[in-house]
Amino acid sequence: MTEYRIERLGHQGDGIARGPLFAPMTLPGELVTGTPDGQRLEGVKIVTPSPDRVAAPCRHFKSCGGCQVQHASDDFVETWKAGIVAEALRAQGIDAEIAGVTTSPPRSRRxxxxxxxxxxxxxxxxxxxxxxxxxxxxxxxxxxxxxxxxxxxxxxxxxxxxxxxxxxxxxxxxxxxxxxxxxxxxxxxxxxxxxxxxxxxxxxxxxxxxxxxxxxxxxxxxxxxTFGPARVVPPPGSFLQATQHGEAALLAAVQKIVGDVSQVVDLFAGAGTFALPLAKNAEVLAVEGDKAMIAALDRGWREAQGLKKITGVARDLFRNPLLSDEFRGIEAAVIDPPRAGAEAQIGELARAQVPVIAHVSCSPVTFARDATRLIAAGYQMGPVLVVDQFRWSAHVELVAGFRLT
The missing domain is CATH 2.40.50.1070 (OB fold (Dihydrolipoamide Acetyltransferase, E2P))
Incomplete structure (x- = not known):
């Protein structure tokens, strides 16, 4: 049977041999055998394993599609995910500093x-x-x-x-x-x-x-x-960060980027993951397309103690982004768009010249596109923190700050 050398790991977690041929549950450097079927290798057997190969901690790994890289060491996965982010940024001509990778522990998905x-x-x-x-x-x-x-x-x-x-x-x-x-x-x-x-x-x-x-x-x-000092009852099926660990890591990074300001806008605010904790120190304009989530955020704010004013606005930021003149008086912006990114809203942020932007993203590719727009508008990008809430998956989240130079 023909042998193949795995050259790299693809963004979906499959090993890739020359061809390209995709081989699930393999790692770079491994020598494997298998039968090509289109662009996939079927019946893969490991001839020479990678030193980064480990025994999968879950007995369902080989059959279940919930995880892609349990066969790789934690150090390897962290390096791989940091590399995905760095590669996406390099493709846009950005040489970024990766500040590190923080990974949620096993059995933490909520x-x-x-x-x-x-x-x-x-x-x-x-x-x-x-x-x-x-x-x-x-x-x-x-x-x-x-x-x-x-x-x-x-x-x-x-x-x-x-x-x-x-x-x-x-x-x-x-x-x-x-x-x-x-x-x-x-x-x-x-x-x-x-x-x-x-x-x-x-x-x-x-x-x-x-x-x-x-x-x-x-x-x-x-x-x-619980978001900061507030208790919120989100509408059924609402978006929520996958783990408490991941949420805490993203929030800490956002708070550090925003710093000590008095007026903040939170774009794609959801039910208040960032807006409510930030309201301990600043007045917040929270904008979200889902009316029910904004209503839940507002109730949570009104019932909490010790928070500054939050103004909740239900608005489709894809079709109707906040325009540059609507950012008047805003000292910092937080933006956490869906995977497709927020190209139109980023353009208005750049035109508004908001002094500080904390950008959270679940897509390195759309983040890199947005970062390019902000850098061209005069912003300097800070270190990128990779937050791995979806342990053992191909999913990557990140947060970085942008400041006007």
């Missing part, structure tokens, strides 16, 4: 979306298999917080109650200070009988909140999240 399907005998819940639509059960998952593991039987019970054997349910589960917050998509259409049954299941399963599609079936306890 939110996840489970795939669930009814079976003849009950239901099966887990993550999709590697390059497969098959659901893999994950009773010993090393990603999910131990308190979130209880969501697996919950998801199965809900599939039995309201799922179809012809379609998968998508069950988003989040840890809150009141227990599990569960939002289900793709279940059967609600009618009175199903609504009663689901409410009974929410009681039996001791759920804080259960949402079915767009309908809140039961809110037995308000599922709160």
């Amino acid at each position: 939110r996840a979306t489970l795939s669930v399907r009814r079976t003849k005998k009950g239901a099966i819940a887990g993550f999709h298999g590697r390059a497969s639509g098959t659901i893999v059960e994950i009773p010993d998952c090393q990603l999910l917080h131990l308190d979130l593991m209880g969501a697996i039987p919950v998801a199965e019970a809900l599939a039995v109650a309201g799922g179809s054997r012809k379609a998968e349910l998508s069950v988003s589960v989040t840890l809150s200070d009141a227990g599990l917050d569960v939002a289900v998509r793709d279940g059967k259409d609600l009618d009175r009988d199903l609504e009663v049954l689901l409410a009974q299941e929410a009681e039996r399963l001791d759920l804080a909140r259960l949402t079915w599609g767009d309908e809140v079936i039961a809110m037995r306890r308000a599922p709160g999240q």
Whole structure:
């Protein structure tokens, strides 16, 4: 059988041999055998392992698609993720300082979306298999917080109650200070009988909140999240940083970049991850496209003690970005856009010449594009901190500061 040398690791976590041929669960420098199938090597066997290869800590690793790089040492993964960021910036002509990589510990994920399907005998819940639509059960998952593991039987019970054997349910589960917050998509259409049954299941399963599609079936306890001194009850299925560790790392970096100012704008503010802690020292204009999240942020601010004024604005920053003259008086901006970035809003920030910008991103490529625009407008980029909330995955998050020179 033909042997292949793995030359590098791709951005999705597969080893890449000359061709290119993609070989899952391999590492640079390894000599492997396999059978080419298009651009993939199938039936890969390791002839000469890398010194960075380790035994995967999770017994589901080979079949589950939730993780890509459990076979690599922590040091290797950190170097790889820092390299992804540096490479994206170099592609835009930026030679950046990578300040370091902070990685969330195992079993710290506080939110996840489970795939669930009814079976003849009950239901099966887990993550999709590697390059497969098959659901893999994950009773010993090393990603999910131990308190979130209880969501697996919950998801199965809900599939039995309201799922179809012809379609998968998508069950988003989040840890809150009141227990599990569960939002289900793709279940059967609600009618009175199903609504009663689901409410009974929410009681039996001791759920804080259960949402079915767009309908809140039961809110037995308000599922709160703590942002700084405030308690917020986000709308069902809202974005939340994946781990408390990752959120704390991003927040600390943002606070350091923003510094001691009196007027801050938080763009793509969500339910207040950054806006509420920053309001301990500064007045904040919080802008977010989701009206329900802005309403939750506002309630959290009004019920908290010791915070300065937060003005919440519901506004689609993709179609209707804040214009340069709307930043008058703003001393620092925080921006945390979705993966697609925020090209139009970055352009207005650059024109406004806001003195300090803390840019959080979950896409090194769109971050590098935005950074290029800001540097061209006279900003100096500070060190980049890589925050790895999605341990053992190909996902990369980061934060960096920009200051006018």
